Amino acid sequence: MLKSSLNIKVDRRDAKLVMAHFYVAFIALLVGGLAGLLQVLVRSGKFELPAGIGYYQILTVHGVVLGLVLTTFFIMGFQLAAVSKTAGTFTNKQRTIGWIGFWIMTIGTVAAAVMILLNEASVLYTFYAPLQAHFVFYLGLTLVVVGSWAVGTTIILKYAEWRRANPGQPSPLLTFMALVNTMMWTVATIGVAATVLIQLLPWSLGLVETVNVGVSRTLFWYFGHPLVYFWLLPAYMAWYVMIPKIIGGKIFSDSLARMSFILFLLFSIPVGFHHQLLEPGIDPAWKFLQVVLTFLVVIPSLMTAFSLFATFESYGRSQGATGLFGWLKKLPWKDARFTVPFIGMLAFIPAGAGGIVNASHQMNQVVHNTVWVTGHFHLTVATAVVLTFFGVSFWLVPHLTGRKLTKKMNKLALIQGYLWAIGMTFMSGAMHAAGLLGAPRRSSFSEYGGAAQAAEWIPYQIAQAVGGSILFIAIILMLYIFVNLAFFAPKGEEEFPVGEAANQTEKAPMVFENWKLWLGITVLLILFAYTIPFIDLIKNAPPGAQGYKLW
């Protein structure tokens, strides 16, 4: 009884901390979205950037601001809300650590953003050496990572407190999931922190003259792949736990959800080589090993797909649906909290299939560095993940601000989701197609000296501009909805949906909470997959590279 009365609403003070994260995230959506619009317009060949602004500068803005800022701030806020709701209100000390983390991240973000806007850091989203940015850019990124560790500490402390107070009990599912993602993030960010602090920062300050490019790229991708799962797992939290409650159904299995999260923790990190399949300096045998580990991540992804279909079908049949697909008709299509994330789930089918192609070792040659890859991650992070985050915002923002999602806003939210689906079909579809025809990614408009092959790509670039423009309209609509829910919607109570498992008597095995075991296996897998190739990269390194500023 105590527990149920404790957690009806997220505490006001915790809500403020969450909303602070969301304000930054949605400002990032505006800035990054605008940069994206400019990119597709430039690439159509019909538009040139004014005032000497460079294409690669806005490309950096788009990637950093959406890929790193929007995602990290939204996720941190969302996970804080999920933990506060299910494990209880944060103590003052825990909340203070969270605020410190928020401000460190924000200061770092502003520092990095200013450097990009001053055109001192047009090193693209992946900031590969030997492209060299101003040292303040690297410092800013370091602060974002350090700040995120502080916010993560808040979650870890709350989890530990809950476990002490409830010995022998499995933690609440949402808290468990937020904790897994926090741990994965912490282990992964060590890689990017290492390359920035040990290599890039001293190099950009002129303390050392050259940098080992192979090592820096390897450390980046040690972080870069789990980064995409850091984006995805919060979406999975919403799919596994919140969507069942929103449609009025049940979670298919609590234990299955926990197991898939543990598998993501184990297999998301020792797989960075699948981004470096065409790089010299890494033995193909080690690439192959990491390809195999990458394919193991397919297992929890398919478990998730199965579990979601099962939730939908069980609910539909409980409402009297018959036939093979009658249950589809019973789903609440008029509810944006369901439909918008559902569009994201659908997008994840081609997104995941494309990812399997990308990771297939030799086959990577077909798509490597083509705009196919850009099309791919606009389906994963920029549709599956982002539409789920939008779907979460539709109820979480009013829940936190003590307002209601009105019928009118719900309708706008649906339109927003449909527009996104249409715009992304054009943009991502055209990117995939042009990529198969060889169109490069990360490159401004060019006719390549009138080459016949390059001329084939231009119609697809026009299609991307059409799709990108529709997406920008959807972004404006989303910002309007966010501002409405944060400041103007009528006062009221909006539910924080937390689903229940179909089988309430089934208690999740306690082995899932054995972090010594899971973190131990994680570390072992990382050491196994990385130690020897890493020694190779250092011992047999070519001469280091000086810094380049090509913009």
Add this chain to the structure above:
Amino acid sequence: MAKAELKSDTKTEIEDSSSLKGTLVSVFFVGFFIVVLWVGVYFLYLDRF
């Protein structure tokens, strides 16, 4: 004849309320999509390299 119909109706009902047939077909569809895309790019790869 009438009896047989009645019988089959009840059977469908029981099956329908807890069946996960649609889920099975759906995950097969996802698997099929993955295989088709993969094989398509695989032949492109063989063709080009």
